[in-house]
Amino acid sequence: MTIVEDQRKRQREFFTLQFQKRLKRPRGYSPLKSSQARERAMFRLLLESFREGSSVVWKSTFVPSEIIYSLGAIPLYVESFSAVASAVDICPPMLDASERCGYSRDSCTFLRAVLGASHKDILPRPDALVSTSYYCDGDPKIFDIFAEEYKKPHFYLHVPYAAEAGWAVDALAEQLEEVAIELAKVMGKPFNRERLSEIIQSSNEARRYLLKANELRRHVPSPMLGCEAIDYIASITQLWGSPELVRISRLLCEELEERIEKGVAAVEPEQFRFLWCHLRPYYNDEVFNYLEGHHKAVVAFESVNLITWKEMDPGKPFKSLAEKLLANPAIGPYERMTREVAKMVKDYQIDGIIWMSPWGCRHFNSMAQLVKDGLRREMDVPFYILDLECIDKRNYSKEQVRTRLDAFIEVLAGKRG
Amino acid sequence: MWKEYLKDVGAGLKPAPTRGKIGYLSIHVPEEIILGAGRLPYRLLGRGKPVKRASAYLPKTFDPSVLDSLEGAIEGEYSFLEGVIVANVSDAHRRLYDAWRVAWATPDRGEPKKVFFLDVPKGADALRVRAFSLALSALMREMEVALDVRISPEGLREAIGLCNETRILLQRLARLRRQKKPPLSGHDFFDVVSWAQRNDKSYVNQRLRLILQELETARCNGAVGPRLMLTGSPLGSPGLISLIERLGAQVVCEDLCTGMQYFSDLVEEDSPEPLNALARRYLDIPTARMADTRARWGYLHKLAEEYDVTGVIYFTLKFDDIYLFEYPFIRNKFQKAGYPVLLIEAENFLTNVGQIETRVQAFTEMLG
Ligand code: SF4
Numbered sequence: 001m002t003i004v005e006d007q008r009k010r011q012r013e014f015f016t017l018q019f020q021k022r023l024k025r026p027r028g029y030s031p032l033k034s035s036q037a038r039e040r041a042m043f044r045l046l047l048e049s050f051r052e053g054s055s056v057v058w059k060s061t062f063v064p065s066e067i068i069y070s071l072g073a074i075p076l077y078v079e080s081f082s083a084v085a086s087a088v089d090i091c092p093p094m095l096d097a098s099e100r101c102g103y104s105r106d107s108c109t110f111l112r113a114v115l116g117a118s119h120k121d122i123l124p125r126p127d128a129l130v131s132t133s134y135y136c137d138g139d140p141k142i143f144d145i146f147a148e149e150y151k152k153p154h155f156y157l158h159v160p161y162a163a164e165a166g167w168a169v170d171a172l173a174e175q176l177e178e179v180a181i182e183l184a185k186v187m188g189k190p191f192n193r194e195r196l197s198e199i200i201q202s203s204n205e206a207r208r209y210l211l212k213a214n215e216l217r218r219h220v221p222s223p224m225l226g227c228e229a230i231d232y233i234a235s236i237t238q239l240w241g242s243p244e245l246v247r248i249s250r251l252l253c254e255e256l257e258e259r260i261e262k263g264v265a266a267v268e269p270e271q272f273r274f275l276w277c278h279l280r281p282y283y284n285d286e287v288f289n290y291l292e293g294h295h296k297a298v299v300a301f302e303s304v305n306l307i308t309w310k311e312m313d314p315g316k317p318f319k320s321l322a323e324k325l326l327a328n329p330a331i332g333p334y335e336r337m338t339r340e341v342a343k344m345v346k347d348y349q350i351d352g353i354i355w356m357s358p359w360g361c362r363h364f365n366s367m368a369q370l371v372k373d374g375l376r377r378e379m380d381v382p383f384y385i386l387d388l389e390c391i392d393k394r395n396y397s398k399e400q401v402r403t404r405l406d407a408f409i410e411v412l413a414g415k416r417g
Numbered sequence: 418m419w420k421e422y423l424k425d426v427g428a429g430l431k432p433a434p435t436r437g438k439i440g441y442l443s444i445h446v447p448e449e450i451i452l453g454a455g456r457l458p459y460r461l462l463g464r465g466k467p468v469k470r471a472s473a474y475l476p477k478t479f480d481p482s483v484l485d486s487l488e489g490a491i492e493g494e495y496s497f498l499e500g501v502i503v504a505n506v507s508d509a510h511r512r513l514y515d516a517w518r519v520a521w522a523t524p525d526r527g528e529p530k531k532v533f534f535l536d537v538p539k540g541a542d543a544l545r546v547r548a549f550s551l552a553l554s555a556l557m558r559e560m561e562v563a564l565d566v567r568i569s570p571e572g573l574r575e576a577i578g579l580c581n582e583t584r585i586l587l588q589r590l591a592r593l594r595r596q597k598k599p600p601l602s603g604h605d606f607f608d609v610v611s612w613a614q615r616n617d618k619s620y621v622n623q624r625l626r627l628i629l630q631e632l633e634t635a636r637c638n639g640a641v642g643p644r645l646m647l648t649g650s651p652l653g654s655p656g657l658i659s660l661i662e663r664l665g666a667q668v669v670c671e672d673l674c675t676g677m678q679y680f681s682d683l684v685e686e687d688s689p690e691p692l693n694a695l696a697r698r699y700l701d702i703p704t705a706r707m708a709d710t711r712a713r714w715g716y717l718h719k720l721a722e723e724y725d726v727t728g729v730i731y732f733t734l735k736f737d738d739i740y741l742f743e744y745p746f747i748r749n750k751f752q753k754a755g756y757p758v759l760l761i762e763a764e765n766f767l768t769n770v771g772q773i774e775t776r777v778q779a780f781t782e783m784l785g
Pocket residue numbers: 079108109110111135136137138360361362363364
């Protein structure tokens with residue numbers, strides 16, 4: 001089925017409308033200009049991908065968007081599409097559609113929402129698809145199914161589990177180069193190495209600002225709410241390699257510096273400092289508002305904003321990108337993640353950890369207890385595994401979540417004495 | 418009579434030699450490497466009992482066969498093993514590697530055993546084969562150190578020959594089920610494959626030859642109900658197959674890692690690089706975890722045609738994402754090709770037997 005420009009135009013208009021509603025929604029806080037710019041950039045990217053003549057590459061979490069930008073294409077990060085869809089409240093019919101197709105309610109809603117959206121044909125159509133073995137099994141599987149349905153090529157990257165083994169970087173770099181060359185063929189143009197090197201430089205620049213922002217967020221009291229910070233997902237955002245990310249991250253640093261200078265705290269008086277692990281509920285801000293607004297317990301940092309890779313070498317783009325991917329602590333044995341969590345606890349003077357565990361996520365859920373126990377052997381920091389859905393609001397119960405958070409806050413208060 | 422050959426003693430034959438055993442869970446683990454290390458590969462097929470203590474390590478919303486394996490490790494049921502190889506075949510398995518290490522390192526569980534890890538790509542093209550060869554050689558080095566052995570290319574070649582022979586014999590046995598009246602049931606076949614995965618290969622080959630001698634000349638009588646294919650998540654025991662066959666149908670082929678996938682292809686024997694030959698063969702197994710749905714559908718369709726099935730039962734374990742995500746696509750393909758499909762979702766062992774029975778019965782009646 002070929003989608004005609006008229007339909008694409010209607011999809012664009014639909015999303016524009018939803019986005020405008022989203023921007024105008026009442027919030028419990030006044031967002032930073034950088035956060036608003038980030039939100040606009042994400043929507044612009046989505047709208048661009050509907051435009052006639054745009055080349056769109058569907059990607060899963062670990063696929064470096066730098067490669068896609070270097071080809072003049074737009075990355076559609078499918079899990080992120082689900083998050084946006086949930087935020088503008090169009091997910092329930094997408095999930096219903098996926099269930100009607102036979103997808104189990106026990107599986108990940110990020111992926112099921114995209115499957116439902118594809119079934120309803122409300123997604124920008126791909127020119128090619130690229131998935132990786134990380135984070136989870138679902139990605140390569142559904143990408144392959146999409147490739148069959150859209151009759152487009154699917155490229156798969158195997159990210160070695162033994163991220164620290166000597167051979168891992170080369171094995172991944174070779175695959176990244178192969179994917180870049182194959183994607184260029186799909187786009188009908190030669191692969192331009194210089195362009196990728198320029199994009200790597202831009203990615204490096206954004207990295208420097210975001211690292212600085214992460215440093216600034218160590219300040220007590222915290223200059224930024226976790227509620228808005230978590231949406232940056234600095235470790236995995238598809239804005240890496242775009243000029244927007246440089247502008248947004250520079251602005252973020254300026255705003256945080258200004259807040260610190262003026263003594264503006266995200267919550268006052270700051271009672272507790274939390275580390276938030278994994279993603280968030282996208283359908284509302286209630287959990288964060290309750291923690292940060294009601295309990296004055298700021299989410300001082302989030303694992304998804306962690307930047308663990310070193311500056312990339314524009315002269316060796318594939319090797320550098322491979323190193324970037326492999327530096328992610330979610331790869332490999334749980335001890336890697338435990339180590340990083342322990343470091344974040346110290347760096348951000350954390351009082352308690354909330355590890356969000358959506359029902360259908362096998363990757364992060366499966367690590368929760370192991371990291372909790374591993375951490376207990378190293379430090380005494382309360383750790384709460386919060387069962388909560390990221391995308392699907394259909395079973396959300398405000399009271400239940402509040403009761404659980406109250407209980408955890410009591411533990412922290414008791415510990416403080 | 419042929420079933421006597423599956424027993425360690427009896428039938429006038431020598432019992433299998435005893436050797437140190439290395440357990441493995443996935444069929445993407447090359448048994449040849451274990452044999453090359455002078456050990457006996459021992460496939461862990463699960464205990465089929467409720468899980469209690471494993472939930473202290475891993476979430477309840479997790480592949481039940483993985484939780485089952487972990488429970489066995491905690492309960493000391495695998496203490497006869499020298500070690501175990503866990504492969505990165507799914508999110509659940511790679512986390513099992515973590516949990517198993519933690520569980521076996523607990524002081525009250527005796528001498529800690531070695532838990533090895535093998536990374537397995539989901540693609541079978543040149544770069545993924547190279548990555549897998551590197552992972553295999555890392556595993557070999559680790560095993561050499563831990564077991565204080567040397568795994569030589571000659572040892573690997575010899576093991577390849579031995580395992581290929583098992584595969585050829587099992588392929589011959591499987592082909593007997595293409596007959597209008599197969600000489601063995603799906604349940605029997607499952608038992609033979611499980612047994613072959615847990616015993617000394619020379620001994621298995623010798624006995625398989627005897628089994629074939631008997632079954633290839635057997636004359637079969639009696640009616641045969643609808644011919645079914647069983648596909649989906651790993652089955653640790655033949656419980657579901659028995660249930661289906663008790664209701665009058667016959668499972669004539671199964672796309673299961675505990676069934677025909679185990680011997681799907683041969684390893685190239687005269688390759689100058691035995692490790693590469695192993696990497697190629699073990700990535701070519703058409704399991705659902707591989708990211709080549711087109712090839713997988715081609716394989717399933719061919720199987721359905723060759724074994725002349727009239728319907729397909731798709732089994733998924735709860736929370737086994739690979740199958741949960743694959744199912745609607747494969748179901749649609751089968752239905753378009755004219756094969757009715759029944760989905761059965763269950764725990765590692767059959768708890769809701771009554772309900773499953775009713776559904777299977779309705780399905781087989783519909784197939785006539
Ligand atoms: S939430 Fe978990 S299961 Fe879902 S896409 Fe992310 S890592 Fe995969």
